[in-house]
Each structure stands twice: as structure tokens, then as C-alpha cells.
Amino acid sequence: MARTASLSGFPEWLPEERLVELHVLDTLRRTFELHGFSSIETRAVETVGQLLRKGEIDKEVYGLSRLQDEEADTVPRTDPHALALHFDLTVPFARYVVENAGYLAFPFRRYQIQKVWRGERPQEGRAREFTQADIDVVGDGELPFRYDVEIALVIAEALNALPIPDFLLRINNRKLAEGFYTGIGLTDTAGVLRSIDKLEKVGPAKVAELLKEELGATGDQAQAALKLASIRTKDTSFVEQVRALGVTNELLEEGLNELEQVIAAAVQHAPGRVVADLSIARGLDYYTGTVVETILLGHEQLGSICSGGRYDALASKGNRKFPGVGLSIGVTRLVSRILSQELAKATRSVPTVVLVTLNNDDSWGAAQDVAEQLRSRGIATEVAAKAEKFGKQIKFADRRGIPFVWFTDDDGKHQVKDIRTGEQYDADPDAWMPSEEDLHVRVTAAR
Amino acid sequence: MARTASLSGFPEWLPEERLVELHVLDTLRRTFELHGFSSIETRAVETVGQLLRKGEIDKEVYGLSRLQDEEADTVPRTDPHALALHFDLTVPFARYVVENAGYLAFPFRRYQIQKVWRGERPQEGRAREFTQADIDVVGDGELPFRYDVEIALVIAEALNALPIPDFLLRINNRKLAEGFYTGIGLTDTAGVLRSIDKLEKVGPAKVAELLKEELGATGDQAQAALKLASIRTKDTSFVEQVRALGVTNELLEEGLNELEQVIAAAVQHAPGRVVADLSIARGLDYYTGTVVETILLGHEQLGSICSGGRYDALASKGNRKFPGVGLSIGVTRLVSRILSQELAKATRSVPTVVLVTLNNDDSWGAAQDVAEQLRSRGIATEVAAKAEKFGKQIKFADRRGIPFVWFTDDDGKHQVKDIRTGEQYDADPDAWMPSEEDLHVRVTAAR
Numbered sequence: 001m002a003r004t005a006s007l008s009g010f011p012e013w014l015p016e017e018r019l020v021e022l023h024v025l026d027t028l029r030r031t032f033e034l035h036g037f038s039s040i041e042t043r044a045v046e047t048v049g050q051l052l053r054k055g056e057i058d059k060e061v062y063g064l065s066r067l068q069d070e071e072a073d074t075v076p077r078t079d080p081h082a083l084a085l086h087f088d089l090t091v092p093f094a095r096y097v098v099e100n101a102g103y104l105a106f107p108f109r110r111y112q113i114q115k116v117w118r119g120e121r122p123q124e125g126r127a128r129e130f131t132q133a134d135i136d137v138v139g140d141g142e143l144p145f146r147y148d149v150e151i152a153l154v155i156a157e158a159l160n161a162l163p164i165p166d167f168l169l170r171i172n173n174r175k176l177a178e179g180f181y182t183g184i185g186l187t188d189t190a191g192v193l194r195s196i197d198k199l200e201k202v203g204p205a206k207v208a209e210l211l212k213e214e215l216g217a218t219g220d221q222a223q224a225a226l227k228l229a230s231i232r233t234k235d236t237s238f239v240e241q242v243r244a245l246g247v248t249n250e251l252l253e254e255g256l257n258e259l260e261q262v263i264a265a266a267v268q269h270a271p272g273r274v275v276a277d278l279s280i281a282r283g284l285d286y287y288t289g290t291v292v293e294t295i296l297l298g299h300e301q302l303g304s305i306c307s308g309g310r311y312d313a314l315a316s317k318g319n320r321k322f323p324g325v326g327l328s329i330g331v332t333r334l335v336s337r338i339l340s341q342e343l344a345k346a347t348r349s350v351p352t353v354v355l356v357t358l359n360n361d362d363s364w365g366a367a368q369d370v371a372e373q374l375r376s377r378g379i380a381t382e383v384a385a386k387a388e389k390f391g392k393q394i395k396f397a398d399r400r401g402i403p404f405v406w407f408t409d410d411d412g413k414h415q416v417k418d419i420r421t422g423e424q425y426d427a428d429p430d431a432w433m434p435s436e437e438d439l440h441v442r443v444t445a446a447r
Numbered sequence: 448m449a450r451t452a453s454l455s456g457f458p459e460w461l462p463e464e465r466l467v468e469l470h471v472l473d474t475l476r477r478t479f480e481l482h483g484f485s486s487i488e489t490r491a492v493e494t495v496g497q498l499l500r501k502g503e504i505d506k507e508v509y510g511l512s513r514l515q516d517e518e519a520d521t522v523p524r525t526d527p528h529a530l531a532l533h534f535d536l537t538v539p540f541a542r543y544v545v546e547n548a549g550y551l552a553f554p555f556r557r558y559q560i561q562k563v564w565r566g567e568r569p570q571e572g573r574a575r576e577f578t579q580a581d582i583d584v585v586g587d588g589e590l591p592f593r594y595d596v597e598i599a600l601v602i603a604e605a606l607n608a609l610p611i612p613d614f615l616l617r618i619n620n621r622k623l624a625e626g627f628y629t630g631i632g633l634t635d636t637a638g639v640l641r642s643i644d645k646l647e648k649v650g651p652a653k654v655a656e657l658l659k660e661e662l663g664a665t666g667d668q669a670q671a672a673l674k675l676a677s678i679r680t681k682d683t684s685f686v687e688q689v690r691a692l693g694v695t696n697e698l699l700e701e702g703l704n705e706l707e708q709v710i711a712a713a714v715q716h717a718p719g720r721v722v723a724d725l726s727i728a729r730g731l732d733y734y735t736g737t738v739v740e741t742i743l744l745g746h747e748q749l750g751s752i753c754s755g756g757r758y759d760a761l762a763s764k765g766n767r768k769f770p771g772v773g774l775s776i777g778v779t780r781l782v783s784r785i786l787s788q789e790l791a792k793a794t795r796s797v798p799t800v801v802l803v804t805l806n807n808d809d810s811w812g813a814a815q816d817v818a819e820q821l822r823s824r825g826i827a828t829e830v831a832a833k834a835e836k837f838g839k840q841i842k843f844a845d846r847r848g849i850p851f852v853w854f855t856d857d858d859g860k861h862q863v864k865d866i867r868t869g870e871q872y873d874a875d876p877d878a879w880m881p882s883e884e885d886l887h888v889r890v891t892a893a894r
Contacts, residue, residue, distance in 0.1 A: 006546050015485035015551050034822045036829035038462035043576050060515050066566035067508045078514055081635055099453050103461050105847045119513035129490050144832040190553035352483035375481045382483035385591040400552045
């Protein structure tokens with residue numbers, strides 16, 4: 001699109017673009033519900049204390065204050081009771097689960113499709129206001145590992161149903177990585193993960209330098225960590241490759257076993273969609289096991305279109321823990337790309353199938369009756385507002401992208417015209433149906 | 448519900464409550480699309496300048512500032528370039544139309560369902576974050592009056608499709624009122640409207656006092672204004688009643704004619720749903736003709752559940768004017784009431800129809816295959832995570848509100864059990880279907 005947003009980082013769609021976004025949202029919702037996920041929404045607003053609970057966050061948060069509140073300037077915006085817009089859906093979901101634990105049946109599975117806000121510098125693929133579509137399963141006390149496998153399969157199915165190019169879920173496991181680092185004698189495992197996370201940006205030589213300079217790794221340790229991160233297999237052969245590195249550690253074994261389960265199931269149920277990629281680290285530190293990033297093949301520079309993983313300690317209430325696993329699709333990032341590269345298009349620009357024309361100005365009431373008859377069968381119908389010349393009324397339908405116009409003459413005879421072909425024929429307002437293709441706007445992929 | 452929101456004024460729903468909200472949203476969307484309205488969304492954020500453009504606003508606006516922005520405290524929050532959350536969808540829509548005029552086909556009809564924020568004191572029926580569902584039609588230069596009639600009919604149809612008690616659209620016309628006031632010699636017509644707007648709150652004696660004290664009205668003028676405001680008819684007989692007051696004025700005639708058209712069409716197409724109510728004023732000053740408020744019968748103290756009207760001067764681009772007419776449904780207000788008074792309920796609490804149980808722990812993959820077969824026919828299906836005793840798996844389904852459980856024995860024989868009736872029978876994963884009633888969650892009204 002040639003249009004640019006009037007406020008940088010806050011994209012808005014034209015009606016025909018919105019149809020593509022709606023198609024994406026409807027498809028995700030349908031897939032999630034087919035897998036038994038319940039819809040919830042959380043408020044857009046959290047307390048600053050809630051958002052910062054997990055320590056320093058690397059997201060730019062928008063604080064709120066009432067314009068009419070004259071005392072607002074005297075309260076620091078980082079006061080824990082101050083209000084701010086959420087920057088993701090995982091932290092609010094964890095808060096929701098803790099607050100409503102008494103009303104939920106665990107393991108609780110939910111999807112959540114909402115806008116989030118981050119005051120970052122806008123760039124391609126990065127907006128300040130954007131929509132995320134999350135699925136998570138949260139347990140009470142414990143959550144079987146099998147949900148890690150299931151979540152990956154559901155997301156692969158959901159992405160597969162979208163009008164987008166091929167994608168690849170890159171999956172790793174923090175236990176595997178942390179166990180390995182411990183096994184080779186690197187104890188600041190979070191520090192190693194942070195360095196490995198920079199691999200794609202700065203390359204292996206620079207990461208080796210970081211590991212040595214900042215974490216005191218030896219050359220051998222740095223090389224071993226990089227070797228681990230270079231492993232990438234579409235089947236479970238990564239297990240052998242890791243074993244060949246000769247490191248033994250209990251946590252490493254646990255992680256290997258978990259990742260093997262995810263990849264084995266994916267080979268069966270989502271072939272070609274998943275890779276074990278031992279370079280994946282994820283910046284946020286609440287992940288404790290499975291971690292996932294997703295690339296759109298041929299659009300790698302867009303960044304991850306779906307990320308997440310297992311978090312065992314994000315939500316708790318006293319001694320009660322609510323471990324969870326979840327993935328988050330970057331809907332706005334995907335839709336922006338679909339639109340800017342015309343990867344998919346709506347079959348027409350409006351929901352309307354039929355414009356009922358006016359024979360004369362007094363026929364508006366009768367035209368409404370015809371429209372009601374058509375709508376009762378699910379046919380989206382508008383009525384012309386003025387009895388202009390038929391040519392003008394047809395031109396109006398054409399300009400709006402409405403495929404059919406309806407005529408009723410003074411004797412009550414009805415005809416319908418397909419303005420794309422010019423074909424015109426008698427029709428009964430109580431029986432006429434457009435083709436299945438024309439009944440609803442469809443969104444079709446270019447691929 | 449016994450639960451209270453953890454942040455006052457920011458309601459959140461439990462999954463089964465959200466199903467009721469989703470039903471309301473889906474029903475509105477379907478009705479709007481059947482009438483040819485296109486979906487759009489605008490960003491949640493506007494500049495303060497844009498929000499205050501129409502002069503002093505009576506809404507409490509939430510300003511935004513980045514927590515990490517150290518200079519933010521030096522910029523006044525009311526700087527016109529500062530960012531703030533929108534407080535309705537009409538002002539952002541007007542901005543969207545002006546910005547995208549070159550890409551829209553006029554008259555442009557759109558629906559918009561989004562959250563809005565107002566930092567007001569929360570009370571029953573008034574939240575700080577709430578969802579509105581708006582429809583508007585906007586013209587380029589001019590907009591035939593017929594759209595005022597149409598918008599009222601579409602909204603009556605939309606509300607009629609919701610699981611709510613009877614409602615009544617109370618419709619007036621500003622031209623009628625302003626023409627009448629001018630006709631009796633009261634020139635500050637906006638001032639008179641503001642006083643009349645208080646009628647329900649303070650009563651006629653107090654309004655008469657206000658008119659006399661603040662606007663210098665004589666006793667006769669005040670009585671005439673109050674007499675006009677007391678007129679209320681379900682048909683077009685209000686015209687005669689106004690004429691009987693003996694005031695002549697051109698604008699009054701125009702307003703009478705317009706309101707007559709709306710009421711006459713409503714008598715035909717939405718019988719019993721609409722009343723001409725000459726006390727309706729609407730606080731916001733951008734309305735120029737038709738004005739609407741809507742009460743839920745038996746729930747009058749909830750306030751208006753749907754309001755709006757004609758605005759001829761809200762959007763303009765140089766000399767180019769974009770007159771519009773629209774109505775806005777207070778979705779959160781309605782849903783809160785539906786839930787608190789149990790006016791409607793979901794038939795179950797989760798989307799899931801079937802839980803596929805596990806015979807033993809190795810059967811998870813095979814269970815996934817069964818689930819895929821069921822989902823391919825649109826049957827929402829979950830797979831158990833652990834091969835617990837069947838009794839425990841059935842109890843899990845029951846606790847989550849899932850109506851059916853599926854069993855596959857070691858010989859591959861399939862059975863399905865309706866856990867509500869206890870009935871269990873052989874079933875083919877490629878053919879079994881639940882009843883239409885069980886296939887999807889439905890929301891049914893208590894009335």
C-alpha cells in the first residue's frame with residue numbers, strides 16, 4: 001500500500017484490507033476453538049507493579065494518566081499502583097489465572113486475541129500498537145509435558161490454515177541448553193543464553209568473544225556452546241548430535257527427552273513444519289523449558305511470527321504454582337506482510353452481495369421488504385437511498401464492489417443483474433440465491 | 448456474579464461469561480454485515496489535539512506517556528501532539544474518513560466494534576474500559592436523510608437479535624427542537640437543549656427554573672419548551688401535537704418532516720420498537736438532526752444502551768464536508784446486565800464437544816488421529832494428556848463441561864459416551880456427529 005499511517009507505528013487498514021485481517025482472525029479463532037480453547041480477554045490496563053513484577057522488562061511501556069487529574073503530575077509514572085497498557089498477553093493472563101483460579105477448571109486452555117502496545121521505535125514488522133493471538137494451557141500445581149507437544153501442533157495447524165507462505169517452527173528447550181552449559185562448567189546459564197540469543201545478529205565469532213569476555217568462558221567452553229547452538233535437525237537426530245558432544249548432565253537429559261517428544265510428534269502430525277533448532281534462546285527470562293520461534297520462509301527478515309514456550313513459575317498464589325505453556329502469533333506483523341506483498345486478497349471489498357435499486361422515490365419501503373427477504377436467507381443486501389437513473393444506481397454498486405443489483409418494476413416483477421457479466425434474469429426475492437462463491441467474501445492466497 | 452473486578456471499572460469475564468459476550472458480538476457483526484456495513488478498526492490512540500478538536504469535552508480522557516521516556520514529565524499532558532486513548536469511536540472514525548477519503552466509496556458504511564476508555568468514576572453500567580459497537584454512514588458533501596431512517600431500522604434489528612429484554616429507541620430531532628425554541632423567541636438553543644437534557648435527572652420544575660434563571664426565558668417560554676419535551680408518541684401523531692402548540696418556524700418544519708419519516712418507517716419495519724420522544728437532547732454538541740437514545744424496558748436505570756444521531760459537521764477537509772449519521776451500542780453495559788441478572792446463558796462452558804480418552808500412555812498419537820478426524824467435520828475435540836483411570840478422565844470432562852468422551856480400545860474399537868445421559872455406543876471417527884444442538888455452544892435467553 002502506498003498509504004502510510006498518520007501516526008507512525010499505529011497501522012490502520014482500509015475496509016478491503018480489514019477483510020484480510022478478519023479472515024486471519026476468524027481462521028485462528030476457528031482452529032483454536034476446534035481444539036477446545038476458550039476465549040478470554042483481559043483489560044488493556046495493568047498496574048505498573050504487575051507489569052514490572054518479573055524484574056526489569058525490556059519492553060517500552062505506555063503509562064496512563066487522566067488528563068483532567070491535576071495531581072497526576074505529582075505521582076511518579078513508575079509508581080507500582082499507576083496504570084499502564086499491557087505489552088503482551090502472557091503477563092496479564094498469568095494475573096487473570098491467579099485472580100480467578102477458584103472459577104477455572106485446570107488444566108485451563110484459553111485463546112486470547114487482543115491489541116498490545118509497546119512504545120518502541122517503529123520499523124517494518126514492528127508496530128507500537130499490534131494484535132497478538134495467544135494460546136496457553138495452564139495447570140494447577142503441575143502441567144504434563146504433553147501440552148508442550150500439543151501447543152506446537154495446534155499452532156502449526158493454525159498457521160497452516162492462513163494465507164501465508166511456508167513457515168517453520170524452530171524449537172529448543174532451555175533445560176537442554178542450561179544442562180549443557182552447566183555440564184561444560186558455565187554456571188551463569190542465563191548469561192550464556194543472552195549471548196547465544198545474539199547469534200543471528202552478530203555472528204558466532206562475536207558471540208565467542210562475549211562468552212569469553214563477559215562470562216569468563218575458556219575457548220573450549222565457548223566453542224562447545226556454539227557447537228550446540230549450530231545443531232539443527234528436522235527429525236530427532238539432534239539427540240545423537242548432542243550426545244556426540246560428550247557432555248553429561250541430568251537437566252540436559254531431561255531437556256533432550258522433552259525436545260525429542262515434541263519433534264517426534266511434529267514429524268508425524270505436522271511434517272515439514274518443525275525443526276529442532278538449538279540456537280533458539282528467547283530473550284524473556286520466564287521460560288523454563290520448551291522455547292519456540294517461527295520464521296516465514298522467504299521473509300526471514302520479518303523476525304519471528306510466532307513465539308513462546310513453557311513457563312513454570314510465571315504465576316503463583318502463595319505456595320500454589322500455575323505452570324503454563326503457550327505460543328503467541330504476531331497477527332499485525334503477518335497481516336502487514338500479507339498486505340504489503342499482496343500474498344492474499346479479498347474477493348470483493350464489501351460484505352454486500354446485492355443492491356436493491358429504487359424504481360421511484362416512493363418504492364423505498366417496498367425495496368426494504370425485498371432486502372429483508374434476501375437477508376433472511378443470509379444474503380447481505382443494501383437498498384439504494386435515492387431513485388436516481390438506473391445507470392447511476394448500477395454505477396454506485398460497481399464503485400462499491402457489489403456484484404448484483406436488483407430491480408422491481410411497477411408491476412412488482414423482479415429481476416436481478418450480475419453487473420460483472422451483464423447477465424440479467426427474473427428472480428424471486430423469496431428464493432433467489434447467489435452462488436456459494438458470491439455469498440460471502442472470501443480471502444484467497446496468491447501462492 | 449459474586450466476583451468483583453480487581454481494578455475498579457475494568458470488568459473481565461470468566462470463560463463462560465465471555466461466551467455470552469462473543470454471542471452478542473457475533474450477532475451484531477452478522478446483522479451489520481447483512482446490511483452491507485464494512486468492518487474497520489481505528490487505533491486506540493489519538494492525539495490530544497484530535498480528541499479536543501470539538502472544544503471542551505466532558506469525557507475523562509486517559510493520556511499516554513512512555514515510562515522509559517525521561518523527558519515526558521516536561522511535556523504537558525494536554526499538548527495537542529501528546530497521545531491519549533480514544534473515548535468513543537465517532538471522533539476517531541471522522542478522522543479516519545478524512546485521512547482515507549481518497550480510498551473510500553461514499554456513502555461509506557462501516558461498523559466498528561472496539562474498546563474505548565473513560566477515566567470516570569465507575570458505577571453500575573459505567574466502566575472505565577468498555578466495548579462499543581458502532582454503525583455509521585458517511586457521505587461526501589451530502590448524505591440523503593434516508594440513511595437516518597435506515598440506521599434506526601438496522602439497530603432495531605440488531606438489538607432485536609440479542610438475548611435482551613424489550614427495548615425502545617427514543618428518537619428526537621435537533622432541528623425540530625431548535626426551530627421550536629427559536630420560534631418561541633429563545634435564541635440560545637444549545638443552552639435550552641442542555642437544560643432539557645437534565646429533565647430526567649432534576650424534573651420539570653427545576654428545568655423551568657434553569658431556563659428562566661440561566662437563559663432569561665419568560666414563564667411562558669419555559670412552559671412551552673417543557674410542553675414540547677413532554678410529547679411522546681409511538682406513531683406520527685406527535686406532528687399534530689407539536690402543531691397544536693402554535694409555533695411556526697422553517698427549521699421546526701424541516702425537523703418535523705424528518706422525524707415523521709423515521710417514525711413512519713419504524714411503525715412499518717420495526718413495530719413497537721421506536722417512539723418519537725421530544726425530550727431527548729443528547730449532551731454532545733456535534734449532533735445536527737436526528738438524535739437517539741435507547742432504553743431497556745425494566746432496566747431504565749441502566750441508562751441508554753444505544754445512542755447517536757446525525758452529525759453534519761464533524762468531519763471536513765478544507766471545504767469538503769463529510770456529513771454522517773450513526774448509532775453506538777454499549778456492548779459492555781448490555782453484557783454486564785445480561786450476566787448480572789442472568790438474562791441469558793451459554794449451553795456449556797467450553798467450545799469442546801468431545802474429550803478423546805487415553806487407553807494407555809502410548810495411545811496419545813492414535814488419539815490425536817481420532818481427534819483430527821472429528822475436527823475435520825467441525826467437531827471441537829480435546830485429547831486427554833494422561834492415561835489415568837477412565838473414571839478420572841470422565842470426571843475431568845465433566846468438570847470442564849465437555850458433553851462427550853471417546854474411547855478406543857486396544858483392538859481399535861471406538862465408542863462414544865454422552866456423560867450427561869450415560870448412554871454409550873459404537874461410533875466411527877470418520878462419521879459420528881453430535882446433534883446440531885451440541886455441535887456449537889449456543890447462548891439462550893432466559894425470557
